[in-house]
Amino acid sequence: MADLLLDVQHLSKAYQHNQILKDISFQVHKGEVVALLGRSGSGKSTLIRTLNGLEPFQGGTLAFAGTPIDPTPATWLALRQRIGMVFQSYDLFPNLTVLENVLLAPVKVAKRPRADAEPEARTLLTDVGLADFADRYPRQLSGGQKQRVAIVRALAMHPEMMLFDEVTASLDPEMVRGVLDMMTALAQREMTMIVVTHEMGFARQVADRVLFLDDGVITVDTPAEAFFTAPPTDSAKAFLASMNY
Amino acid sequence: MAHSGISILFEGQNFHRLLAGFGVTLRVAVIVLLIGGALGVVLGALRTLNRRWLQVLLRGYLEVFRIVPTVVLLFVVYYIVPQAFGLNLSGEAVAIVTFALWTAAEMSDIVRGALIAVPRHQLEAAEALGLDRTQQFRYVLLPQALPIALPGTINLATRIIKTTSLLLMISVMDIVNVGQTLVEANAHKHPAFAFWVYGTMFVMYYVLCAPLSWWAKHTEKKRLEVANG
Amino acid sequence: MDWSVIQSSLPQFAAAFWLTLWLSAVGIAGALVVGIAASLTQFFRLPGLHQLATGYIDVARNTPLLVQLFFIYYGLPGLGIKLSATASGLIGLVFLGGSYMAEAFTSGYNAIGRGQLESGAALGLTNGQLARYVVIPQGLAAAVPALAANVIFLIKETSIFTVIAIPELTNTALDLIGLYYRSSEYLFTLVVAYAIILIPLSWGLTTLERRVRYGTFGH
Numbered sequence: 167m168a169d170l171l172l173d174v175q176h177l178s179k180a181y182q183h184n185q186i187l188k189d190i191s192f193q194v195h196k197g198e199v200v201a202l203l204g205r206s207g208s209g210k211s212t213l214i215r216t217l218n219g220l221e222p223f224q225g226g227t228l229a230f231a232g233t234p235i236d237p238t239p240a241t242w243l244a245l246r247q248r249i250g251m252v253f254q255s256y257d258l259f260p261n262l263t264v265l266e267n268v269l270l271a272p273v274k275v276a277k278r279p280r281a282d283a284e285p286e287a288r289t290l291l292t293d294v295g296l297a298d299f300a301d302r303y304p305r306q307l308s309g310g311q312k313q314r315v316a317i318v319r320a321l322a323m324h325p326e327m328m329l330f331d332e333v334t335a336s337l338d339p340e341m342v343r344g345v346l347d348m349m350t351a352l353a354q355r356e357m358t359m360i361v362v363t364h365e366m367g368f369a370r371q372v373a374d375r376v377l378f379l380d381d382g383v384i385t386v387d388t389p390a391e392a393f394f395t396a397p398p399t400d401s402a403k404a405f406l407a408s409m410n411y
Numbered sequence: 412m413a414h415s416g417i418s419i420l421f422e423g424q425n426f427h428r429l430l431a432g433f434g435v436t437l438r439v440a441v442i443v444l445l446i447g448g449a450l451g452v453v454l455g456a457l458r459t460l461n462r463r464w465l466q467v468l469l470r471g472y473l474e475v476f477r478i479v480p481t482v483v484l485l486f487v488v489y490y491i492v493p494q495a496f497g498l499n500l501s502g503e504a505v506a507i508v509t510f511a512l513w514t515a516a517e518m519s520d521i522v523r524g525a526l527i528a529v530p531r532h533q534l535e536a537a538e539a540l541g542l543d544r545t546q547q548f549r550y551v552l553l554p555q556a557l558p559i560a561l562p563g564t565i566n567l568a569t570r571i572i573k574t575t576s577l578l579l580m581i582s583v584m585d586i587v588n589v590g591q592t593l594v595e596a597n598a599h600k601h602p603a604f605a606f607w608v609y610g611t612m613f614v615m616y617y618v619l620c621a622p623l624s625w626w627a628k629h630t631e632k633k634r635l636e637v638a639n640g
Numbered sequence: 641m642d643w644s645v646i647q648s649s650l651p652q653f654a655a656a657f658w659l660t661l662w663l664s665a666v667g668i669a670g671a672l673v674v675g676i677a678a679s680l681t682q683f684f685r686l687p688g689l690h691q692l693a694t695g696y697i698d699v700a701r702n703t704p705l706l707v708q709l710f711f712i713y714y715g716l717p718g719l720g721i722k723l724s725a726t727a728s729g730l731i732g733l734v735f736l737g738g739s740y741m742a743e744a745f746t747s748g749y750n751a752i753g754r755g756q757l758e759s760g761a762a763l764g765l766t767n768g769q770l771a772r773y774v775v776i777p778q779g780l781a782a783a784v785p786a787l788a789a790n791v792i793f794l795i796k797e798t799s800i801f802t803v804i805a806i807p808e809l810t811n812t813a814l815d816l817i818g819l820y821y822r823s824s825e826y827l828f829t830l831v832v833a834y835a836i837i838l839i840p841l842s843w844g845l846t847t848l849e850r851r852v853r854y855g856t857f858g859h
Binding site for chain 3: 244246250251258259260261262270276316319323
């Protein structure tokens, strides 16, 4: 088994007497692709946001690359340079060009010289067919293009793990493929990924493992192929049926 | 010293006179809001019609009132109306006319903004359901435009109240003028008296305007919550 | 209308014109400084200071400038604080204007989506970096229309300085009317003087709004 990268033990989170995550435990190893599935409201988005310090949690422990995470702002600030995250709403900075969006964190946060970071950023953009858009503003891009830039922006920090939170959910159907292809290519290059998605075909094709969340509890943790060929619980079965899968 | 000043505020009829001045201020503000507001609703509705000359005319009206300070407008009406029309208006009437025309200009912009903020397809959908023009207005346009116009209208009310402080300049016995008279009668003996009179005035305006501003903020927040789900 | 009356009053109006511009410029500059400071204490929720800023904005916005000026110029001497008319006028204008500018900046910052802050945080940006690269550039651009409206508003408010006898435009016109009883001529000149300041300025500010929008968001 490859090295352990993320270790989550007994994680719990409540919001105003509402238990959103209950005793969540799972591990992610280097190079593994984990699909986080569940109905809307099951807590999967909250869980993935907790893994990047965007949501506080009350109980349990997190460890990344063998080091326990004490959840202070300073710790998360440092960790976010090693964990990339992409959101449903892309959230490119509208006041910066595509290239500046990609370069902001490498230059300002990682303090890399621009002369070194810029060629790399341009290469990354070229790889996803966006070389000509480097000097445009986000407003001039389609949703699919914006989301590909958002992924490039996260990759430019050389993260050890990527979190994807429903990144295709607000895209027009014809835009979805390009983004999924990009994520598939990443998975093939052994990027460690946790993916919240509603694209069942994609999850089956790319994921090594499926975590199925039901009302804040992980009820299934199984290899992806097994999850889709023989859903182990009634709830998972009903879920796949509701996704027309 | 400061103490002797405040006691004079409550001597004889002083405080009572100040309150009476405040009454004049309020009366003017309410009349202006009613007349100017009603006129503004009509003008605002007219500005949504597709008549080029009407749009230019009403836009021009708004711009004049936006460019010229209200004090100046007040004196224009104060000096010019008696000359041009041979009318002898009281100071209060002059103020009401001026402020109402200004209020109508501002109100027309609020109303127009609210009406055009309701998407066209809302009305088309209503029309497709067979609602007539009056029903479209009553059941679709009005309920959606009202919450949009409300915060701006409440804020306009606070602006009208603050603008009434200008009444002093054309010798209407509003709160500021009464206060000034009281100060002139007593300040030579008690210099701190002026502090208390103008302080009281300050507080009275605040007490009147602040709750309205809070209400406007609250309605705006609620509207945005509804609009953004 | 007698043009010779207007002509002979032009020197007085010219002096008043420049005084109005000077008072406006100083007052607006001061208001911007106060407004930025107050809005930043609110955005970063600086303990103590942000409640103070909120209270100040509430008081300044809910009282008329005329009463503020009376209080400063006629009321404060009762406590032994004597200020010149010009100082009183400028303090009043900055006091009032600072609260309007603060609200403009704050609403600009608030226009920035939560996602912008989160994706910035996810990239490892510190609060200071977020403020510098995301919040302030976007907030400023979003605030420009409101800031421009405030500039026009504050220039018009200098007309109220007439009550404490600062010889700006309105005061000069009213003085001349009192002396010579030629109200049409002097009021006409007064309106023209304000138009000369405010019409080009409002066009200029509209162009600026477009420029800033384009420079910031590229459309």
